[in-house]
């Protein structure tokens with residue numbers, strides 16, 4: 402595609418510079434008030450001039466965005482962002498340039514990359530790519546001790562529920578937490594990983610059984626299924642990835658941009674794929690653990706923690722799975738404390754509302770995620786998705802029509818209840834780094850060890 406076709410007509414350098422000089426607004430011929438009267442709800446004054454340049458507000462000005470700044474100004478309740486849209490309308494392109502441009506403001510980046518499409522960008526930013534392959538050389542321990550017990554407990558519970566494909570019984574929920582505690586105690590300070598927890602579930606101590614109010618033998622019976630479910634994580638398509646101490650060197654995680662490439666995990670072609678989803682959640686848990694560690698260190702040494710952008714492209718694969726969506730929601734809730742922007746990429750709102758026997762729970766989850774993401778960026782939606790999107794996002798009729806007909810690269814940004822129609826603009830250099838969909842398909846493995 403040529404620059405001209407992308408709607409850009411200036412030489413690359415001019416455009417690149419423009420990307421980083423936010424704030425200019427072309428003069429309108431009418432006032433904003435006039436605009437709003439004619440075209441309600443999608444004609445607002447911008448979000449100010451400070452922030453990362455995104456592109457052009459369709460009403461003439463530059464559009465800049467910085468969720469932390471807007472949070473500080475009281476415009477947003479949180480920094481989290483949902484990017485929603487049909488495939489091929491520009492979600493990943495935006496996600497990549499958002500990270501690239503934010504690096505200039507000193508933001509860190511963490512990416513869970515299901516398609517292996519972020520690598521050129523990450524390398525250009527001097528970051529690190531960790532590629533996970535079944536039985537491969539790199540292992541990440543999602544149970545790395547992070548000082549926040551609830552995250553590890555949430556993770557175990559999320560994985561167990563997802564593997565069992567049902568909610569946990571009371572005994573299983575208590576047993577899992579108790580087994581993690583017992584494994585920590587037994588490890589004498591060494592790193593605990595999932596097989597250690599399985600061991601505790603399979604051979605419950607008298608103390609653990611006491612927590613359940615039954616004999617060790619009965620405890621073993623009650624916990625058998627959950628032990629087997631976790632056991633499956635150590636076999637099949639996920640074997641060797643999350644089931645032992647971390648093998649990648651510690652310094653890797655101090656990299657300003659780190660991407661966990663999960664593109665080698667392929668098991669079947671189902672849209673919602675359990676191994677991929679579990680790998681995503683384990684990867685996310687691991688990154689959370691590392692970030693909390695960094696934040697604690699920063700606090701100890703008295704410097705400010707850098708803000709982090711966490712991009713979960715293709716997050717729709719994990720969210721509908723019992724347990725995994727809840728895990729995301731818990732992470733969303735913590736983001737204010739930990740300086741993270743969760744940036745989730747989905748196809749449609751209904752990705753958050755999977756049907757099934759957990760329908761109402763999923764609906765609460767969807768509402769929770771939407772409530773904890775003050776920014777929603779909506780690319781083109783299928784006609785049948787329009788009623789749900791309109792209702793869930795509280796869109797006007799005009800906006801509803803708009804999201805059904807948006808062209809590539811243009812999105813409706815809902816920022817703390819305000820709406821902007823924005824064309825995302827990229828420089829030629831950026832296109833080179835991010836438009837990698839085809840090129841990446843045939844890439845040789847990195848062989849990271």
Ligand SMILES: Nc1ncnc2c1ncn2[C@@H]1O[C@H](COP(=O)(O)OP(=O)(O)O)[C@@H](O)[C@H]1O
Pocket residue numbers: 402407486487488489490491492493494495809810811824825826827836838
């Ligand atoms: N801002 C944009 N302006 C023009 N075309 C774009 C823009 N963003 C993306 N595209 C086009 O759309 C294609 C798909 O973009 P991508 O970001 O991979 O979509 P998605 O992640 O939504 O599937 C790109 O290869 C590019 O040709």
Ligand SMILES: [Mg+2]
Pocket residue numbers: 489492493494714
């Ligand atoms: Mg994409």
